[in-house]
Amino acid sequence: MYDLIIVGGGPGGVAAGVYAARKRIKVLLVTDTFGGQSLVSADVQNWIGTKSVSGFDLGKMLEEHLRAQEGIEIIDGDLVEEVGKIEGGFQVKTKSGKSFETKYVLITSGSRRRKLQVPGEKEFESKGVFYCSICDAPVMKDKVSVVVGGGNAGLEAVLDLLPYATKIYLLERGEHIKGDPVTFEKIKKDPKVEVLTQTETLEIKGKDFVTGLVYKDLQTGKSAELALDGVFVEIGAVPNSEFVKDLVERNPFGEIVVDHKTQATSCPGIWAVGDATDVLYKQNNISAGDAVKAVLNIYERISKGKGA
Numbered sequence: 282m283y284d285l286i287i288v289g290g291g292p293g294g295v296a297a298g299v300y301a302a303r304k305r306i307k308v309l310l311v312t313d314t315f316g317g318q319s320l321v322s323a324d325v326q327n328w329i330g331t332k333s334v335s336g337f338d339l340g341k342m343l344e345e346h347l348r349a350q351e352g353i354e355i356i357d358g359d360l361v362e363e364v365g366k367i368e369g370g371f372q373v374k375t376k377s378g379k380s381f382e383t384k385y386v387l388i389t390s391g392s393r394r395r396k397l398q399v400p401g402e403k404e405f406e407s408k409g410v411f412y413c414s415i416c417d418a419p420v421m422k423d424k425v426s427v428v429v430g431g432g433n434a435g436l437e438a439v440l441d442l443l444p445y446a447t448k449i450y451l452l453e454r455g456e457h458i459k460g461d462p463v464t465f466e467k468i469k470k471d472p473k474v475e476v477l478t479q480t481e482t483l484e485i486k487g488k489d490f491v492t493g494l495v496y497k498d499l500q501t502g503k504s505a506e507l508a509l510d511g512v513f514v515e516i517g518a519v520p521n522s523e524f525v526k527d528l529v530e531r532n533p534f535g536e537i538v539v540d541h542k543t544q545a546t547s548c549p550g551i552w553a554v555g556d557a558t559d560v561l562y563k564q565n566n567i568s569a570g571d572a573v574k575a576v577l578n579i580y581e582r583i584s585k586g587k588g589a
């Protein structure tokens with residue numbers, strides 16, 4: 282039986298793995314891939330200690346750091362599909378049919394972006410279609426961009442783009458902008474911003490890079506095309522938390538509810554960190570930091586000989 286199974290190999294999972302191995306915890310890390318969501322980012326400029334690194338290289342750095350740890354067992358290319366309670370701990374089952382027993386579980390499975398699911402979106406991902414404005418707004422320097430989604434994330438994206446873009450369209454499907462009214466008032470006053478409500482994105486166009494977006498005006502039923510250089514999709518994220526839905530408390534967004542002091546979930550013996558949780562800000566450094574917090578709390582539990 283393992284002391285700990287870590288689910289996920291993003292910044293949260295890797296930080297947890299490094300700390301757990303150094304505490305000599307009997308630990309197994311199961312992940313689909315290494316590096317997490319910013320793997321697709323062209324340039325990560327805020328991973329502390331590194332001025333600039335591509336998401337791909339960040340993933341390699343994380344994997345290398347983890348594999349350098351003595352004693353850690355790693356399974357990659359597999360997904361945890363089920364976690365169930367057993368006497369003294371949990372049984373963890375993977376997609377490939379493997380099954381493991383552990384005293385404790387740490388979930389760091391992150392989230393996936395909610396996609397527009399329109400033609401061109403997949404083709405131009407990271408070539409003008411972006412899902413993280415904090416990370417990729419500088420690419421829009423002196424360029425025209427659109428933010429799809431009028432919730433708080435969309436408004437934040439417009440704010441992130443204002444110092445760079447020459448023009449920003451904000452597209453919202455509903456009748457009204459749903460994000461914070463104070464932020465919206467501020468954004469609306471800027472002559473660079475044009476708000477288009479009751480619009481549905483139909484297609485993203487481009488050659489090597491994005492060149493335009495086709496949308497339908499839901500009032501008139503007519504479609505129109507905007508010429509632009511970048512599309513920021515801000516229509517939410519979907520936490521990868523389905524495999525523990527019957528064990529831990531999740532909020533209406535599917536985020537795992539945690540105690541932010543310890544990262545413990547509502548189920549004794551299960552901890553969670555990062556984008557899979559109800560943490561307010563979702564960033565690489567935050568997932569890594571919260572993972573350290575969780576492992577130290579788990580270690581305290583193990584060293585005191587407490588069960589789940």
Ligand SMILES: Cc1cc2nc3c(=O)[nH]c(=O)nc-3n(C[C@H](O)[C@H](O)[C@H](O)COP(=O)(O)OP(=O)(O)OC[C@H]3O[C@@H](n4cnc5c(N)ncnc54)[C@H](O)[C@@H]3O)c2cc1C
Pocket residue numbers: 288289290291292293294311312313314315316317318319321322324325326327328359360361362389390391392394411412413415416521524554555556557563564565566568
């Ligand atoms: C395009 C993009 C660019 C970004 N750029 C930046 C940036 O520049 N700076 C920044 O700070 N933040 C950035 N972010 C946000 C940042 O990537 C996230 O906050 C961070 O990756 C969250 O880390 P995490 O470890 O919680 O989860 P994730 O990074 O989502 O990692 C989850 C890991 O779990 C694995 N996994 C998922 N489900 C399972 C399962 N069932 N079983 C096993 N493994 C599973 C995945 O393969 C992945 O390895 C960006 C986000 C996006 C989408």
